[in-house]
Amino acid sequence: MNFATRYRSDMEDVVASFYLPAFSAASVYKRAVGYFSSTSLALYSRGLEEFAERGGSMQLIASPNLNGDDIADIERGYDLRSVIERAALRELTDEQPDTLLDGLGQLGRFIAEGRLDIKLAFVQRDGRVGIYHEKLGIFRDQEGDVVGFTGSSNETLGGLLANFESVEVYPGWHASDGERALRLEADFGMLWTNQTPGLSVEAFPDVARERLIEIGQQRPAAKLEASEYALVPRVAETAPAELQIPTWLAPRDYQKQAVKSWLANRGRGILKMATGTGKTKTAMIAATQLSQVLRKREEPLVVLIIAPLQHLVDQWISEVEDFGVRPIAVYESSATWLPLVEEQLAAARLGRRPVVALVATNSSFSGERFQSILQRMTLPLLVIADEAHNLGSAAYRNSLPDNAPYRLALSATPERWFDEEGTDALIDYFGEVVFELNMERAIEMGALTRYRYRPQLVELDYAETQFYVDLTAQIATRMAMGSDPEKPDSDATLGYLLRQRAGILGHAAGKLEAVRRDVASRRDAHFQLVYCAEGSRPAPRGEEPGPNQLRDVLRLVGRDLGLAAHQYTSETPRADRKALMRRFATGTDLQALVAMRCLDEGVDIPDARIGYLLASSSNPRQFIQRRGRLLRLAEGKQYAEIVDYVAVPPSDAPVEFEVERRLLIRELERTNEFARLSENYGDTLATLRPLKERYQLMDM
Structure with missing residues (x-):
C-alpha cells in the first residue's frame, strides 16, 4: 500500500482514506487514544468484516469517558473501579441508532471470539484523576510489515467525523520511518503491560465486557455496507468550541499592538484605552491568542470575565459568543450557574473542553460559592476585569485569585479617585499599564467620532442662591478648621455639605428651561441622551426635598415637546433595557433616553449622537465615561454634540470668594477637558470667559 505521510481533514476523509484501507490489509491493530465512546469503533464496521475473516485481533487502550459526577465521586474517595465501571456501562446503552448498535454488536462478537481486548488508562495523582491523552496506533499484517501512526483523532464520533483532524503515518518499510514505527509499538507494549511510569492501566470492567457480548448476541451478524456509514448521525458528538476571531472582525492596528504588548508582558497588564475604542474586543482577541498558544500544548484555558x-x-456574553464560545453567566442564583461551571471545569480537566468561559458580576465573583471554585482552580486561568477600577475597592480586591497566571485589566481611567491604596492594589495584581490609547489620539486616528461641545451657563434662582450661599459659608468654616475638600471622606460633615452644594447645582431649576429650548430645536432628531441629576433637589433642613429632575425632564421632553422618550435608570429591568436599546438604535422609533445613574460604565450605544448633561460629578471617571458613550462610531454618524449645563450663582451673590474659586476650579477642569478636544474650542472659551474673569481663573 502506498500510504501518504499525513492525512488531514481539509484534504480528505481520514477514516475512508487511511483507517479503512489499513484495516483491509492488517491482521493486528493496536491503538492508544485519549478517550473513546461507543460510537467510535462502530464507525470502523465497514472494514472489520474482512479484518475478522483474516483472524484479525485488536488491542485498545483509552481513558474512561468520565463526566463531572464521576470525577466528583473519585475525588470524594469513592471506589475508583466502580466509577470506571459505571462510566463504561453508560456508553453501552440501547439508546443508539441501529447502525451504531450493529457495529457494537460486531465488537461484542470480537470480544466473545477473543479477538478484541480493551484496557483503560488514566492518571491518578494526589486523589485526582487525569486523562490519558496520548494518541498512537500500530497496524501489522500477516507478513510482519508494520505501519505506525500518531495524530489528533480520538476514538469518538466527534474525533473521527466532526473535528478537524490530522494523522502522521510511518510505514515500517521506509528506512526513516521504520524506527519510528517500532518505537511506537514498543511504547504501546509498555502501556499494555502497565509498565509506563505515572499511568495506571486496568482491564476493561467485566460487566461492560459482558454487555458488549450481549449486544453482539442480540444484533444480527449481517455485514454493514459502506453506504450505511453515511447514516451515522454527525451531530451525536460535536467538537468542543474554541475561541476564534470572527471572520467579519478586522482587528485595528492599535488593538493588535495592545495584545502584543500584553502577551510580551507574560499575559499581565492594564489596557488604558479611551471609552469607545473597543476594549472588549481587544480583550477577546488577547484571550483567543492565549488559548491558541495553550491549545498547542494541549492545555485548556479558563477565561473569567x-x-x-x-x-x-x-x-x-454576546461578545464572547461572537468569538465562538458560549459562556456561563455567573449572577443571581448559584443554583442556576454552579452545576454548569462544575461540569465544564471537569470536562476541561479531562481534556474535553479547550475553553471554559465565565462572565460574573463583581458581587457574584466575590461571593462565597464562586470564591470556593476559584480556590480549587488548578487549570490555567485568565482573569479579565472590565471597568477594573471598581475591583480596587477593599470589598473586592482581596477576592482576586492569586492562582491566575494570566491577568488583564480594562479601564479608560484605571486610577481610583482619591484612593491611592486601591490604585496601587490594582497595579500590584494586574501589573502596570502595558498599552494606552487616550481620547485625543483615538479621535485623531478615527477610532472615535469628532464632536462639538457647547457649555451653557445657568444662574441659580433666588431661593437656590440663598441655600447655596449658606452651604458655601459652612464649607468655608470646615476648610478653615483644616478639612480638605479634595478628601471629603476624611470629614463626614464636609462631605455632606459638598454633596448638598453639588445637588443644588445639578438640580438648578433654570436647567429645565435651557433643556426645553435645546431639545425643541432638535424635535425631529433621534439618538438623543439626557443625563439627569441623581435623586431630588436638596432643600434646607426641615424643608421637603424638591422635585425629581428625571420626572420633570421626561414630562418636558415626552409630553410637552412630543418626542418619543423613555426613562432608563438602574431600576429598569434587564429585559426592558434590551428592548429600549433596540428601539433607540432603529432611528425610527425611540428618539430620546432620559437617564439617571445609568448609561455610564460599559453600556454600548454607538448610535447616540446628542447628549445633554444636566449634572456630572467632579469625578473624572463619570464625565469621561459619558463623553465616551457619545463618541462611539456608527454608520452615518459624522460627529456628536454635547450640551453641558453649568449652574453658577449670580455675579452679585455674597459667596466666600476664595472658597467658591477653589471649588469652581474642579468644575472648570471638567469643562476644559471636554472643550480641548472638541471641534469648536474657541466657542467654549468665549462662553466661559466671563466666569473665568469673575474668579480670576483666566490662566486655566
Missing part, C-alpha cells in the same frame, strides 16, 4: 453590573455581563 468580571464586570460590575448585570447588563454588562449580558453584553460580554
Whole structure:
C-alpha cells in the first residue's frame, strides 16, 4: 500500500482514506487514544468484516469517558473501579441508532471470539484523576510489515467525523520511518503491560465486557455496507468550541499592538484605552491568542470575565459568543450557574473542553460559592476585569485569585479617585499599564467620532442662591478648621455639605428651561441622551426635598415637546433595557433616553449622537465615561454634540470668594477637558470667559 505521510481533514476523509484501507490489509491493530465512546469503533464496521475473516485481533487502550459526577465521586474517595465501571456501562446503552448498535454488536462478537481486548488508562495523582491523552496506533499484517501512526483523532464520533483532524503515518518499510514505527509499538507494549511510569492501566470492567457480548448476541451478524456509514448521525458528538476571531472582525492596528504588548508582558497588564475604542474586543482577541498558544500544548484555558453590573455581563456574553464560545453567566442564583461551571471545569480537566468561559458580576465573583471554585482552580486561568477600577475597592480586591497566571485589566481611567491604596492594589495584581490609547489620539486616528461641545451657563434662582450661599459659608468654616475638600471622606460633615452644594447645582431649576429650548430645536432628531441629576433637589433642613429632575425632564421632553422618550435608570429591568436599546438604535422609533445613574460604565450605544448633561460629578471617571458613550462610531454618524449645563450663582451673590474659586476650579477642569478636544474650542472659551474673569481663573 502506498500510504501518504499525513492525512488531514481539509484534504480528505481520514477514516475512508487511511483507517479503512489499513484495516483491509492488517491482521493486528493496536491503538492508544485519549478517550473513546461507543460510537467510535462502530464507525470502523465497514472494514472489520474482512479484518475478522483474516483472524484479525485488536488491542485498545483509552481513558474512561468520565463526566463531572464521576470525577466528583473519585475525588470524594469513592471506589475508583466502580466509577470506571459505571462510566463504561453508560456508553453501552440501547439508546443508539441501529447502525451504531450493529457495529457494537460486531465488537461484542470480537470480544466473545477473543479477538478484541480493551484496557483503560488514566492518571491518578494526589486523589485526582487525569486523562490519558496520548494518541498512537500500530497496524501489522500477516507478513510482519508494520505501519505506525500518531495524530489528533480520538476514538469518538466527534474525533473521527466532526473535528478537524490530522494523522502522521510511518510505514515500517521506509528506512526513516521504520524506527519510528517500532518505537511506537514498543511504547504501546509498555502501556499494555502497565509498565509506563505515572499511568495506571486496568482491564476493561467485566460487566461492560459482558454487555458488549450481549449486544453482539442480540444484533444480527449481517455485514454493514459502506453506504450505511453515511447514516451515522454527525451531530451525536460535536467538537468542543474554541475561541476564534470572527471572520467579519478586522482587528485595528492599535488593538493588535495592545495584545502584543500584553502577551510580551507574560499575559499581565492594564489596557488604558479611551471609552469607545473597543476594549472588549481587544480583550477577546488577547484571550483567543492565549488559548491558541495553550491549545498547542494541549492545555485548556479558563477565561473569567468580571464586570460590575448585570447588563454588562449580558453584553460580554454576546461578545464572547461572537468569538465562538458560549459562556456561563455567573449572577443571581448559584443554583442556576454552579452545576454548569462544575461540569465544564471537569470536562476541561479531562481534556474535553479547550475553553471554559465565565462572565460574573463583581458581587457574584466575590461571593462565597464562586470564591470556593476559584480556590480549587488548578487549570490555567485568565482573569479579565472590565471597568477594573471598581475591583480596587477593599470589598473586592482581596477576592482576586492569586492562582491566575494570566491577568488583564480594562479601564479608560484605571486610577481610583482619591484612593491611592486601591490604585496601587490594582497595579500590584494586574501589573502596570502595558498599552494606552487616550481620547485625543483615538479621535485623531478615527477610532472615535469628532464632536462639538457647547457649555451653557445657568444662574441659580433666588431661593437656590440663598441655600447655596449658606452651604458655601459652612464649607468655608470646615476648610478653615483644616478639612480638605479634595478628601471629603476624611470629614463626614464636609462631605455632606459638598454633596448638598453639588445637588443644588445639578438640580438648578433654570436647567429645565435651557433643556426645553435645546431639545425643541432638535424635535425631529433621534439618538438623543439626557443625563439627569441623581435623586431630588436638596432643600434646607426641615424643608421637603424638591422635585425629581428625571420626572420633570421626561414630562418636558415626552409630553410637552412630543418626542418619543423613555426613562432608563438602574431600576429598569434587564429585559426592558434590551428592548429600549433596540428601539433607540432603529432611528425610527425611540428618539430620546432620559437617564439617571445609568448609561455610564460599559453600556454600548454607538448610535447616540446628542447628549445633554444636566449634572456630572467632579469625578473624572463619570464625565469621561459619558463623553465616551457619545463618541462611539456608527454608520452615518459624522460627529456628536454635547450640551453641558453649568449652574453658577449670580455675579452679585455674597459667596466666600476664595472658597467658591477653589471649588469652581474642579468644575472648570471638567469643562476644559471636554472643550480641548472638541471641534469648536474657541466657542467654549468665549462662553466661559466671563466666569473665568469673575474668579480670576483666566490662566486655566
